[in-house]
Amino acid sequence: ESTRNKLINLLSKNNDQYISGQMLSDELNISRSAVWKHINELKKDGYEIEGKSNKGYRIIKFPDKMSENTIKWGLKTKWLGKNIKHFDTVTSTQTVAHEEAQNNAINGTVIVADEQTKGRGRITRNWQSTSGKGVWLSMILRPEIPPQEAPKLTLLTAIVLADVLRNYVHVEPQIKWPNDILINGKKTAGILTEMQAEQDRIWYVIVGFGLNVNHTIEELPENINYKATSLRVETDTEWKLNDLIQEILVTFEKTYDYYLEHGFADIKEKWESYGFKMGKEISIKTMKSHWKAPFLGITNDGALITKDMDGNRTTLYSAEIDWFKD
Numbered sequence: 001e002s003t004r005n006k007l008i009n010l011l012s013k014n015n016d017q018y019i020s021g022q023m024l025s026d027e028l029n030i031s032r033s034a035v036w037k038h039i040n041e042l043k044k045d046g047y048e049i050e051g052k053s054n055k056g057y058r059i060i061k062f063p064d065k066m067s068e069n070t071i072k073w074g075l076k077t078k079w080l081g082k083n084i085k086h087f088d089t090v091t092s093t094q095t096v097a098h099e100e101a102q103n104n105a106i107n108g109t110v111i112v113a114d115e116q117t118k119g120r121g122r123i124t125r126n127w128q129s130t131s132g133k134g135v136w137l138s139m140i141l142r143p144e145i146p147p148q149e150a151p152k153l154t155l156l157t158a159i160v161l162a163d164v165l166r167n168y169v170h171v172e173p174q175i176k177w178p179n180d181i182l183i184n185g186k187k188t189a190g191i192l193t194e195m196q197a198e199q200d201r202i203w204y205v206i207v208g209f210g211l212n213v214n215h216t217i218e219e220l221p222e223n224i225n226y227k228a229t230s231l232r233v234e235t236d237t238e239w240k241l242n243d244l245i246q247e248i249l250v251t252f253e254k255t256y257d258y259y260l261e262h263g264f265a266d267i268k269e270k271w272e273s274y275g276f277k278m279g280k281e282i283s284i285k286t287m288k289s290h291w292k293a294p295f296l297g298i299t300n301d302g303a304l305i306t307k308d309m310d311g312n313r314t315t316l317y318s319a320e321i322d323w324f325k326d
């Protein structure tokens with residue numbers, strides 16, 4: 001760990017009281033003038049640090065810029081995000097997360113980036129991840145559940161994001177089956193779940209999501225701006241990414257632990273309460289056909305319950321809901 005990070009840790013553990021220059025110098029094993037230089041570097045990066053001659057130093061405010069330290073500062077989780085890796089730019093946080101998971105990263109490791117140059121959607125689609133404008137984040141999970149239960153984690157993540165949008169951002173989100181979060185009918189977040197598993201055992205699951213936050217209308221990618229939106233566009237407010245991430249991680253941890261302990265029933269019910277076009281007619285596209293039918297709900301494993309072209313009740317595991325007139 002770098003001297004800088006050790007210094008931030010010392011200062012943030014003691015944020016309600018001062019820590020003396022001598023103490024810092026002893027703990028970090030560097031001279032007092034080196035301590036002073038490091039503190040000045042932190043100030044340049046936006047840390048507000050108060051120094052009192054006979055008392056020492058304390059951190060008053062972390063910078064808004066995302067970093068491992070600023071995300072961890074005040075993060076109230078028990079296990080999620082205890083290990084965080086932040087990057088200014090990556091190809092895809094999913095790709096990094098797979099590498100980390102294969103190198104034995106612990107359950108709850110979080111990979112987050114300001115920018116993705118090859119953000120991935122499902123299948124071969126892409127996810128536009130403009131620098132500093134949103135949350136592009138992947139979590140490494142090692143749940144003891146059978147591999148066929150893993151798709152539930154996508155639905156669970158969708159209600160976590162919807163809950164945070166409703167309770168913290170104060171908008172009315174909807175979830176479009178299976179994994180898009182809409183505000184006013186436009187996509188503001190997407191979720192991608194990938195796993196490595198054997199027949200009956202999960203090695204790890206990577207749950208990634210992208211949330212558009214601070215794009216203005218002009219900053220939304222032009223090719224998708226008719227069907228995409230951001231929190232800023234919807235609320236006319238700029239949001240602090242660090243705070244949003246903390247809200248999401250805390251809510252995810254609570255919901256995930258609840259699921260492991262109590263099962264999926266309540267989560268499914270909540271999902272349906274957010275469901276886009278629940279009970280209404282939707283336009284369904286599969287590999288073979290395209291038809292209209294009512295959206296009746298989801299099954300326990302997250303499949304879409306609807307009617308086939310002859311009007312018989314059916315469940316679909318993969319299909320697209322046409323939701324936007326191109």
Ligand code: BTX
Pocket residue numbers: 091092093094095116118119120121122123125126127128129135136137138180187188189190191192208209210211212224227228229
């Ligand atoms: P999806 O396949 O459901 O959606 C991808 C489609 O959404 C694209 O084809 C495009 O039409 C549209 N789209 C692309 N970028 C955006 C955007 N920023 N806002 C709104 N619509 C967009 C959804 O896939 C899953 C996306 C997961 C993204 C996260 S980010 C962190 C992690 N790392 C990574 O590479 N992917 C995940």
